[in-house]
Amino acid sequence: MDELEPEVIEDFHHTPFATPIIGVTGGKGGVGKTTVAVNLAAALAAHGLRVALVDCDVDAPNADILLGLTLADEVPVTVTRPVFSPDRCTDCGQCLSVCRLHSLFRPRAGNITLMGECNGCEACFLVCPADAIDREQRRIGAIWKGGADSLTLYTGRLDPGLEEGTLVVRRLRERVAAEADRFDIIVIDTAPGIHCNVIEALKGVSLAIAVTEPTPLGSHDLDLILSLLAMFRVRGTVFVNRADLPGKIDEIEELAARRGMGVEIGLPLDRQLLDSYVHGVPVVHLHPHSSAAMTFAGIAGRITGEFIP
Amino acid sequence: MKLCITASGPDLDSTTDTSFGRAPWLLIVDTDSMAVGAVENASAAARQGAGIAAAQLIADHGAEALLTGRVGPKARAALDAAGIRIYEGLARETVRDALRRFMQNPPVADRAAAAAATGGGGCRGRGPGQGRGQGRGQGQCMRGRR
Secondary structure (H helix, E strand, O other): OOOEOHHHHHHHHOOOOOOOEEEEEOOOOOOOHHHHHHHHHHHHHHOOOOEEEEEOOOOOOOHHHHHOOOOEEEEEEEEEEEEEOOOOOOOOOHHHHHOOOOOEEEEEOOEEEEOOOOOOOOHHHHHOOOOOEEEEEEEEEEEEEEEEOOEEEEEEEEOOOOOOHHHHHHHHHHHHHHOHHHOOEEEEEOOOOOOHHHHHHHOOOOEEEEEEOOOHHHHHHHHHHHHHHHHOOOOEEEEEOOOOOOOOHHHHHHHHHHOOOOEEOOOOOOHHHHHHHHHOOOHHHHOOOOHHHHHHHHHHHHHHHHHOO | OEEEEEEOOOOOOOEEOOEOOOOOEEEEEEOOOOOEEEEEOOOOOOOOOHHHHHHHHHHHOOOOEEEOOEOOHHHHHHHHHOOOEEEOOOOOOEHHHHHHHHHHOOOOOHHHHHHHHHHOOOOOOOOOOOOOOOOOOOOOOOOOEO
16 A cells, blocks of 8 residues: 655644544445434434534535435535736746646747646646736536534535536535534535545544445445545544345454454344435434434444543 | 657657657657657656647647647647647657658648548548546645655
């Protein structure tokens, strides 16, 4: 495994606020990350905490559906695109050499064009000595806020066909950071996978809950996410969903033990959980006395005990 | 005419390289005097935008035409903007042989080839690539990886 520079790890763990963050992730899609995140958030709220739930799966956000919430307060996410003015350009070529994506092209003296992709880094604006570049905003997605009182949902969505998902996650987290002192705890639901979106979403978590299921795909993808957590030195714990599937729980336990992580034999596939999934209401609200609701209440209690002063 | 040929080395005895953005050397041949200028392609290993960077390099060296294997869509747009004619279909051989064949039997430049495609008659296929090269994953989050 590649070793990361210490300052990268330090930066990963730094947050500009003191509110603790719990990440819900898992590698594999469809293992129940959002179910766990939504119910954990609802259980923490029922415990008397002010909770922010952040849906960072910007390719397919859906925590609002499982919570039965209407999203509001839309803020577009844009990136800056440079527009070059030939009148002011002194043809120094500094923007060309600073562009890490090699996206700028100068077919003729004093005539610069954006030819390739632009990630909005703005380096060209910084180096231009003649102020010859204007800013144009390009929309890549939007972020929303919903809910109220004890449970607030923040959601981001990337516009279709684009690849700037990580930037949408970053803006979403910035919005949450600006309001972080209104909450006792933040629960982050990540996308499946181990890509940049997931890394961005998990920044600064005190604990990552890796949700999986006892299937060959579940353990395969669990190993991937556990190696990512190890890479960034994130404290993790494994949560087994659909625990009564006739699969190999011992395989999951072995993977977790190898990383020094504990395993929570989480949820059985029970009727009440399915019921809550079908109705779009967290099971902790719909069936507060079900075994699933008790499981989440137990985790919420332990998290409160450990992270809330 | 100043013709750029993509190559694996800095002289006429080098083997050609059929990719444009990722060719290690860009040889600029003056087809009137046969003088050769070798330009090292500094962006050959760039994660992203190697085609655009190579187009910039040969435009800066005054190339008027390019002979290579295949040009991706972004490099094509850049070359078009600079008015550099594109000849695709370069084979793996020495640059000297490629140049000789080019001079004896000049192929049809890319645009003209596309226009003439309906008439059939020996035009080479265009086959543009996806323009991503090996360069995916310009890390927005992994800077500083050892």
